[in-house]
Amino acid sequence: DTEVTQTPKHLVMGMTNKKSLKCEQHMGHRAMYWYKQKAKKPPELMFVYSYEKLSINESVPSRFSPECPNSSLLNLHLHALQPEDSALYLCAGKHRDGVNTEAFFGQGTRLTVV
């Protein structure tokens, strides 16, 4: 069983749609992350939440809007995306945003923008 659960597993959306990706963990992770991974490329960091506060935004376009309603839940709201935003979106958690802690990833959401 993965410690980090992402839903949905697959999502197809039009460029005018609004959708949300969800990430949930119940392992006490106090640092949560969104990554974007294009085919045959390594994951790229998008956002970091530490103790439910946004601590890092890696210059991500505003059409991606993260939200952390509580310590167990992380959302990524999507609006007016472009076809080039199609990718695997990965959520990860750490017990804290420290440098000596292990990162655990979810299974990802495969997003296709049409």
Next chain:
Amino acid sequence: KQEVTQIPAALSVPEGENLVLNCSFTDSAIYNLQWFRQDPGKGLTSLLLIQSSQREQTSGRLNASLDKSSGRSTLYIAASQPGDSATYLCAVTGGAGSYQLTFGKGTKLSVIP
């Protein structure tokens, strides 16, 4: 900027062979190094975490070593099985002022029955 390189990019071996995957990083001021496995279209599964003060970590048939001063890590897989076929990613935390994970591009492993 921290850069992580993994060699080879792809590797094909017959079942039962022992194999080594390589990872190198440009800035040795890391805090830790983590090895992940990724199946096609899936998320990352953490295999091993090595702290900067450690030399190696073992889990089952996997053994990861770290030579921080030379900027290198290896992942040794013993008695490979077809189920080991996946992409293996190496990621470091730290170096060049970064406190986040920096990933290599991965090694795609195929174990032939």
